[in-house]
Amino acid sequence: MTELNAISSMEHAELAEFIAGISQHIGMPVRLTRCSTSELIERLHSGSAGAWDLLLGTAATALLDPGLAWQLMPLTDIEFAGLPDAAVATDRRWFAASGFVPAFCYDPKVLAREGLAVPTSWQDLTGPEWSGRLALPDPGRSGAGYLHLGALLEHYGEQAWALLAQVARQDPSISGSSTAPIEAVVQGQAWLGVTVSTAATRAAEQHPDLRWCVPEDARCYEDEVFACRAGSPNAAYAQQALQWMLTPAAAAISQRYGKVVPGQAHPSGTLQPLPALQASRDKAARCRQWQALFSRETAHG
Structure with a gap:
């Protein structure tokens, strides 16, 4: 049986929920390769991503690289009504069916x-009581990390760097994913993990004591984009799969994970x-x- 990659x-x-819905919709199994945003884009640039058919969601800021456009086919068979x-x-x-949230x-x-009071902004993380108790994703490796950075620059302008310098002096732990900061909180290694709503929602299901909020000074979402590979022999099935991502069933999954869905109110305002x-x-x-x-502050901390 043919399968989509x-x-x-x-x-x-x-992803497990989306792939289950897609597989049922197109009557074909889907083989998944999941990696960080930076690794995914690196694989596309280097050609090491293999013969993939379907790009099932990545950060818009990563995919909008002009050097990648030639790898994507025009989605002529998808109906975008409502977007x-x-x-x-x-x-x-490409298109965006959802947006991920800091x-x-x-x-x-x-x-x-x-x-400690529950922090509601990055500004709240600058006090000495947070020293050694923060876990952050690296924006160069993590889409979650770059979303927070971009949102802070939108809110504060260039003054965001002064704020981040104060956070850097707290000697935070740095990782390359949105899940590692949450694990640091679960394991008691950090009091606060910087992440995205999808990872936080899942973690709260597994650990009922966990809570999450959208920082008041990072209230931006980033479009999550979808595409098909130019030249894919399974392009017709891949477009059918992406059409399912525009259904109410797919939107309901995105909402359960705290994402922004076009035309729907977000619970955080x-x-x-x-x-x-x-x-x-x-x-x-x-x-x-x-x-x-962050390297300088860590070295001097």
């Missing part, structure tokens, strides 16, 4: 034990879209500045 940087739990114009590429090579993850019982094109163009420079800042 999908690549994605979504979280494992939601805003901005959610569909002008050449129809989150702080924490255990309120632990914070209460330590006499109004969130603004991250300007993905600008964020994509500025990513390399921004990540270098972040790395220099």
Whole structure:
């Protein structure tokens, strides 16, 4: 039996639900390769992603690299009714059915034990009481990390770097994923993990004491984009699979994981879209500045 080969940087739990729905819809199994945002894009650039058919969600700021456009086929067989114009590429090579959301993850019982108020912004993380108790994703490796960075720059402008310098002095632990900061909280190694709603929602199901919130100074979401590989022999099935991602059933899954869905209110209130094109163009420079800042503060801490 033919199968679709999908690549994605979504979280494992939601991917399992999406793939189950897609497989049932198209009557074909889906083989998945899941990796971090940076690794996925690196594989696409190097050609080591293999003969994939379906890109089942990654950060818009990563996929909007002009050097990748030739790998994507125009999605001529998909009906985009209901999606805003901005959610569909002008050449129809990708679309956004959802947006992922920045989150702080924490255990309120632990914070209460330590006499700490629940932080609701990055500004709240600058006090000395957070020293050695923060877990962050690296924006150069993690889509979650770059979403937080981009959202802070949207909110504060260049003053965001001064705020981040104060956070860097807290000697946070740094990882390359959105799940590692949550694990640090679960294991008592951190009091707060910087992540995204998808990972936080799943963790809260497994650990009922965990809670999450959207930081007040990072209230942006980033479009999560979907595409098919140009030249895929399974292009017709791949487009059928992506059409399912625009169904109410798929939207309901995204909402359960705390994502933004076009046309639906988000439980955390109004969130603004991250300007993905600008964020994509500025990513390399921004990540270098972040790395220099956190490496310097860690070395001097």
